[in-house]
Amino acid sequence: SSPAAAQASAARQVNGDFIRANAAEKKTPDWPSYGLDYAESRFSKLDQVNAGNVKQLGLAWSYNLESTRGVEATPLVVDGIMYVTASWSVVHAIDTRTGQKLWSFDPQVDKSKGFRGCCDVVNRGVALHEGKVYVGAYDGRLIALDAATGQKVWEKNTIEGQKGSYTITGAPRVFKGKVIIGNGGAEYGVRGYVTAYDAKTGEQKWRWFVVPGDPAKPFEDESMARAAKTWDPSGKYWEAGGGGTAWDSFAFDPELNLMYVGTGNGSPWAHRKRSPKGGDNLYLGSVVALNPDTGKYVWHYQETPGDNWDYTSTQSMILANVTLGGKARKVLLHAPKNGFFFVIDRTNGKFISAKNFVDVNWATGYDKNGRPVEIAAARQNDKPGDSIPGPFGAHNWHPMSFNPQTGLAYLPAQNIPVNLMDDKDWKFDQNAPGRPHAALGWNTAMAINAEPPKSKPFGRLVAWDPVAQKEAWGVDYVSPWNGGTLTTAGNLVFQGTADGRLVAYNAKTGEKLWETATGTGVVAAPATYMVDGKQYVSVAVGWGGVYGLAQRATERQGPGTVYTFAVGGTAKMPDFVQYRMDKLVQGVKYDPAKVQAGTMLYVSNCVFCHGVPGVDRGGNIPNLGYMDAAYIENLDKFILKGPAMARGMPDFTGKLSGDDIESIKAFIQGTADAIRPK
Ligand code: PQQ
Incomplete structure (x- = not known):
């Protein structure tokens, strides 16, 4: 069929049944949702490309996203039509048969407002539903586009009426005909929330706040009344919003009729500034289950009680079925910033197990009730101390994947040590020289890098066995901040790296089977799909995200590019621009x-x-x-x-x-x- 006809029909068929059928089929021919399926497994059942022939992968085509900042999107592909985003929330529709543009949509975000988000002007991708493409724009708008033409159908300002520096970087999801979207901003002083909009009309259906507001005002629901008991009002936490922003991860279990939200860090970071008498500060650093029809709270499990270190739990959550102690269990797998790998019963939120997947210096482990056993020094912020993991996390947004054939989760692990100390003079929204980023609204209550950190940064691909709670194999990288992962029934794991490669590993053993240069560092996760009987692997490349603003591990940069690989591909790599680092500035007159x-x-x-x-x-x-x-x-x-x-x-x-x-x-x-x- 012609590209135009394919384009018109491709996204029209996508709905809940389609996503479930795609996942249930023997092969998952399409990639219709951010994490491939509702479980966010990123496990493709395709095996045409496999450990035997992956060495023959070559470039089929590349596509210039005309983007110079971070590219974090997972491309969605249905019937050979790809929908992918670049920085500044620009959407591209591409015909994967030719690599040609079908349309692009630029929401015209005011670029001088880039500073309103903490972590680069990134976007992690779109959602599809019944002929529409949904994108969350950096400035807080949720926009529905006609999938065939890229024309705007409706637009909602999801941050209207809220005070604070909100942004959207995450991919929307569509659960039961509702578009689900969160936001970012907890580094600046905001109150996190999740909103559901009718996919057809954009009408708001529900909103769930992650943390309580001013207790002098009525609580929105019972979950907020309960949460408020875990905050000390003498800290006036509502002035800086409290945080908890759900800026990335969601998952959905249709059988249980539960959707899962990964929640963010405290705002400000320092626990004793936010909540001087302590307290868990619900629902920061948690996995929360909501009823997707009503947005009503069902249960929560808090991974970092009383967060003090920017330990978000927004990292990718995977719904898996595993056998534990001879019993089939429905679990949720999670490796948040705090460095522990969690297995949670996703039917009721009960803690099953947690084990650190990198060295950490804030807790020795978790007790049987799922409370961390903290190391006291980790909260003594009167003097400078290395936070391990630091605020960049032992695992950030770079998606992990889970392969039921190997029983392993593949996660981009790292540490970027940061030295923290309380900012004793911190007051909300007060700019002062020497306070990191305060002039642009950062409200961390922490002095960052009070001393140079002692330990070294690292990056590592960790293949984690969630049943045994131990590493099965791992690969060390030259730099932290490596890309998200994809795993397949071809016994493969694909990952892009900070040093500019796309690599395929044997999923069972970790043996490197293939790699190709990508010109610049990769942060996004690859996707794979079938078109006209042939399997393709695509990855959107563009160095960036919060660590990529000022650091890098390649000699070349941008433009943001989508690469598509197939067995026998012979296309030429595009040219990349050399970073400039030849001469230190010289001769500027100064006092x-x-x-x-x-x-x-x-x-x-x-x-x-x-x-x-x-x-x-x-x-x-x-x-x-x-x-x-x-x-x-x-x-x-x-x-x-x-x-x-x-x-x-x-x-x-x-x-x-x-x-x-x-x-x-x-x-x-x-x-x-x-x-x-x-
Ligand atoms: N975003 C990135 C990125 O895209 O590279 C990395 C981070 C974010 C973080 O490490 C964060 O802590 C973070 N926090 C918030 C927040 O607290 O609201 C938002 C975001 C974001 O929206 O990208 C990030």
């Missing part, structure tokens, strides 16, 4: 007396994206230590309503004076001069 003030201003305004000049390498945002002198000399023209605002640079007009900018210049040139090899 050495201003370096100290410049350091404090740089820390609160610039460091999070641009890194330390000449020390960090620069990620998808340039490191200012390697710019031409002319750029630094004219810094005011970029900082105040400059041309870079169209690429995501905030406007610092009214926030930084001319004298402040002179101090920042002094810091940049002073640092470059100080580290220049003699």
Whole structure:
């Protein structure tokens, strides 16, 4: 059939029955939902590409996403039509038979507002339902598009009426005809919530808040009244929102009629600032089961009670059926930021087991009731201490997969040590020099990197046996922040890496079977599907996400690209641009007396994206230590309503004076001069 006809029919057939039938079939020919199926397994039953012939994989085509920031989307593919997103929430529909664009949709997010999210202007993908494509735009809009044309059908502002710096980066899901979407913002001071909209009309059906609001006002429901008992009101947590943002992970069990929400960290980070007398602070750092029809709370299991370390539980949740002690059990598998692998009974939320999958220094384990046994020093934030895992997590959003044939979960594990200490003078929404990112609204209540961390960062692909709660095999990488995983009935695991490769492993043994260069670092997860009897593997590539802003492990960057591989493919790789890191900036005139003030201003305004000049390498945002002198000399023209605002640079007009900018210049040139090899 013609591409246009295929395009019109492809997404029209997708609904709950379609997603379930695709998963139930012997082969999963399509990839109709973010995690492939409602269980978010990322296990494809396709085996045409397998451990025997994977060495013959070659590039079938590549597609330029015209994106220079992080690309985190899993492509959805139905009947050979691909729907994928790039940075700034731009949607592309591609004919996988040719690799040609069918349409693209740019929601025109105001780029000067990129700073309203913590972690790069990313988007993890779309949802499909009955002829519509749903995307959550970075600025908080949920948009329904006609799948055949890319034209907007409806649009809702999901953050209307809420105060705070909300963004959307996650992929929507559609459960029972309702589009489910959360949001991000817990690093800035927001109150997290999940909303369901009618897929046809966009009418709001329900909203569930993750944490309680001001207890002087009526609670929205019983779950909030109960949660409020676990917060100390003397901390006025509602001013900074409390956090708990559900910014990534959802799953759905149609038989149990339960949907699962992975919830985020506390806002602010420091427990004793938020809730001075302690308390678990429900429902932070939890897996929460809701009734998808009503949004009513059913049960929760809290993985990090009284979060103090940015330990989100938003990481991918997988619904699996395993045999434990001779009994078939319906479980939920979860490896959140806090470094423990959890097996939870998904029928009732009862804790089954937890075991750390990397070294951690905040808890020794979990007791039989599912409470962590904490190491006391982990909450003593009066002096600087390494947090392991740090706020980047032992596992971040990079999706994990689970292969029922091997019984193993494949998870991109890591540690990026960060040194934390309480910010004693922290007050909500108060900007002060030296407070990380405070000028742009960060409200962490923590001094970050009070001292350089002692341990080294690492990245590792971990194949985890959830029944034995131990690693079956693992592969070490040169860098943290590697891509999500895909596993298949062909006994394969695919993963992209931070150092710019797509690799296939033997799912049972971990033996490397194939790899190909991707030009730049990969963070997203691959997908696989059948078109006209042939199996393809696709991955969207574009270095970025929070770690990728200022760090990298390749020499080349962007553009964001979709690669599609097939046995016998012979297409040519596109060209990538060399990162610039040849010469340290030289010759900018500055007053050495201003370096100290410049350091404090740089820390609160610039460091999070641009890194330390000449020390960090620069990620998808340039490191200012390697710019031409002319750029630094004219810094005011970029900082105040400059041309870079169209690429995501905030406007610092009214926030930084001319004298402040002179101090920042002094810091940049002073640092470059100080580290220049003699
Ligand atoms: N997003 C990324 C990314 O896309 O690389 C990494 C992170 C986020 C984090 O490590 C976060 O802690 C995080 N937190 C929130 C939040 O607290 O609301 C939101 C997001 C996001 O929306 O991307 C991230």
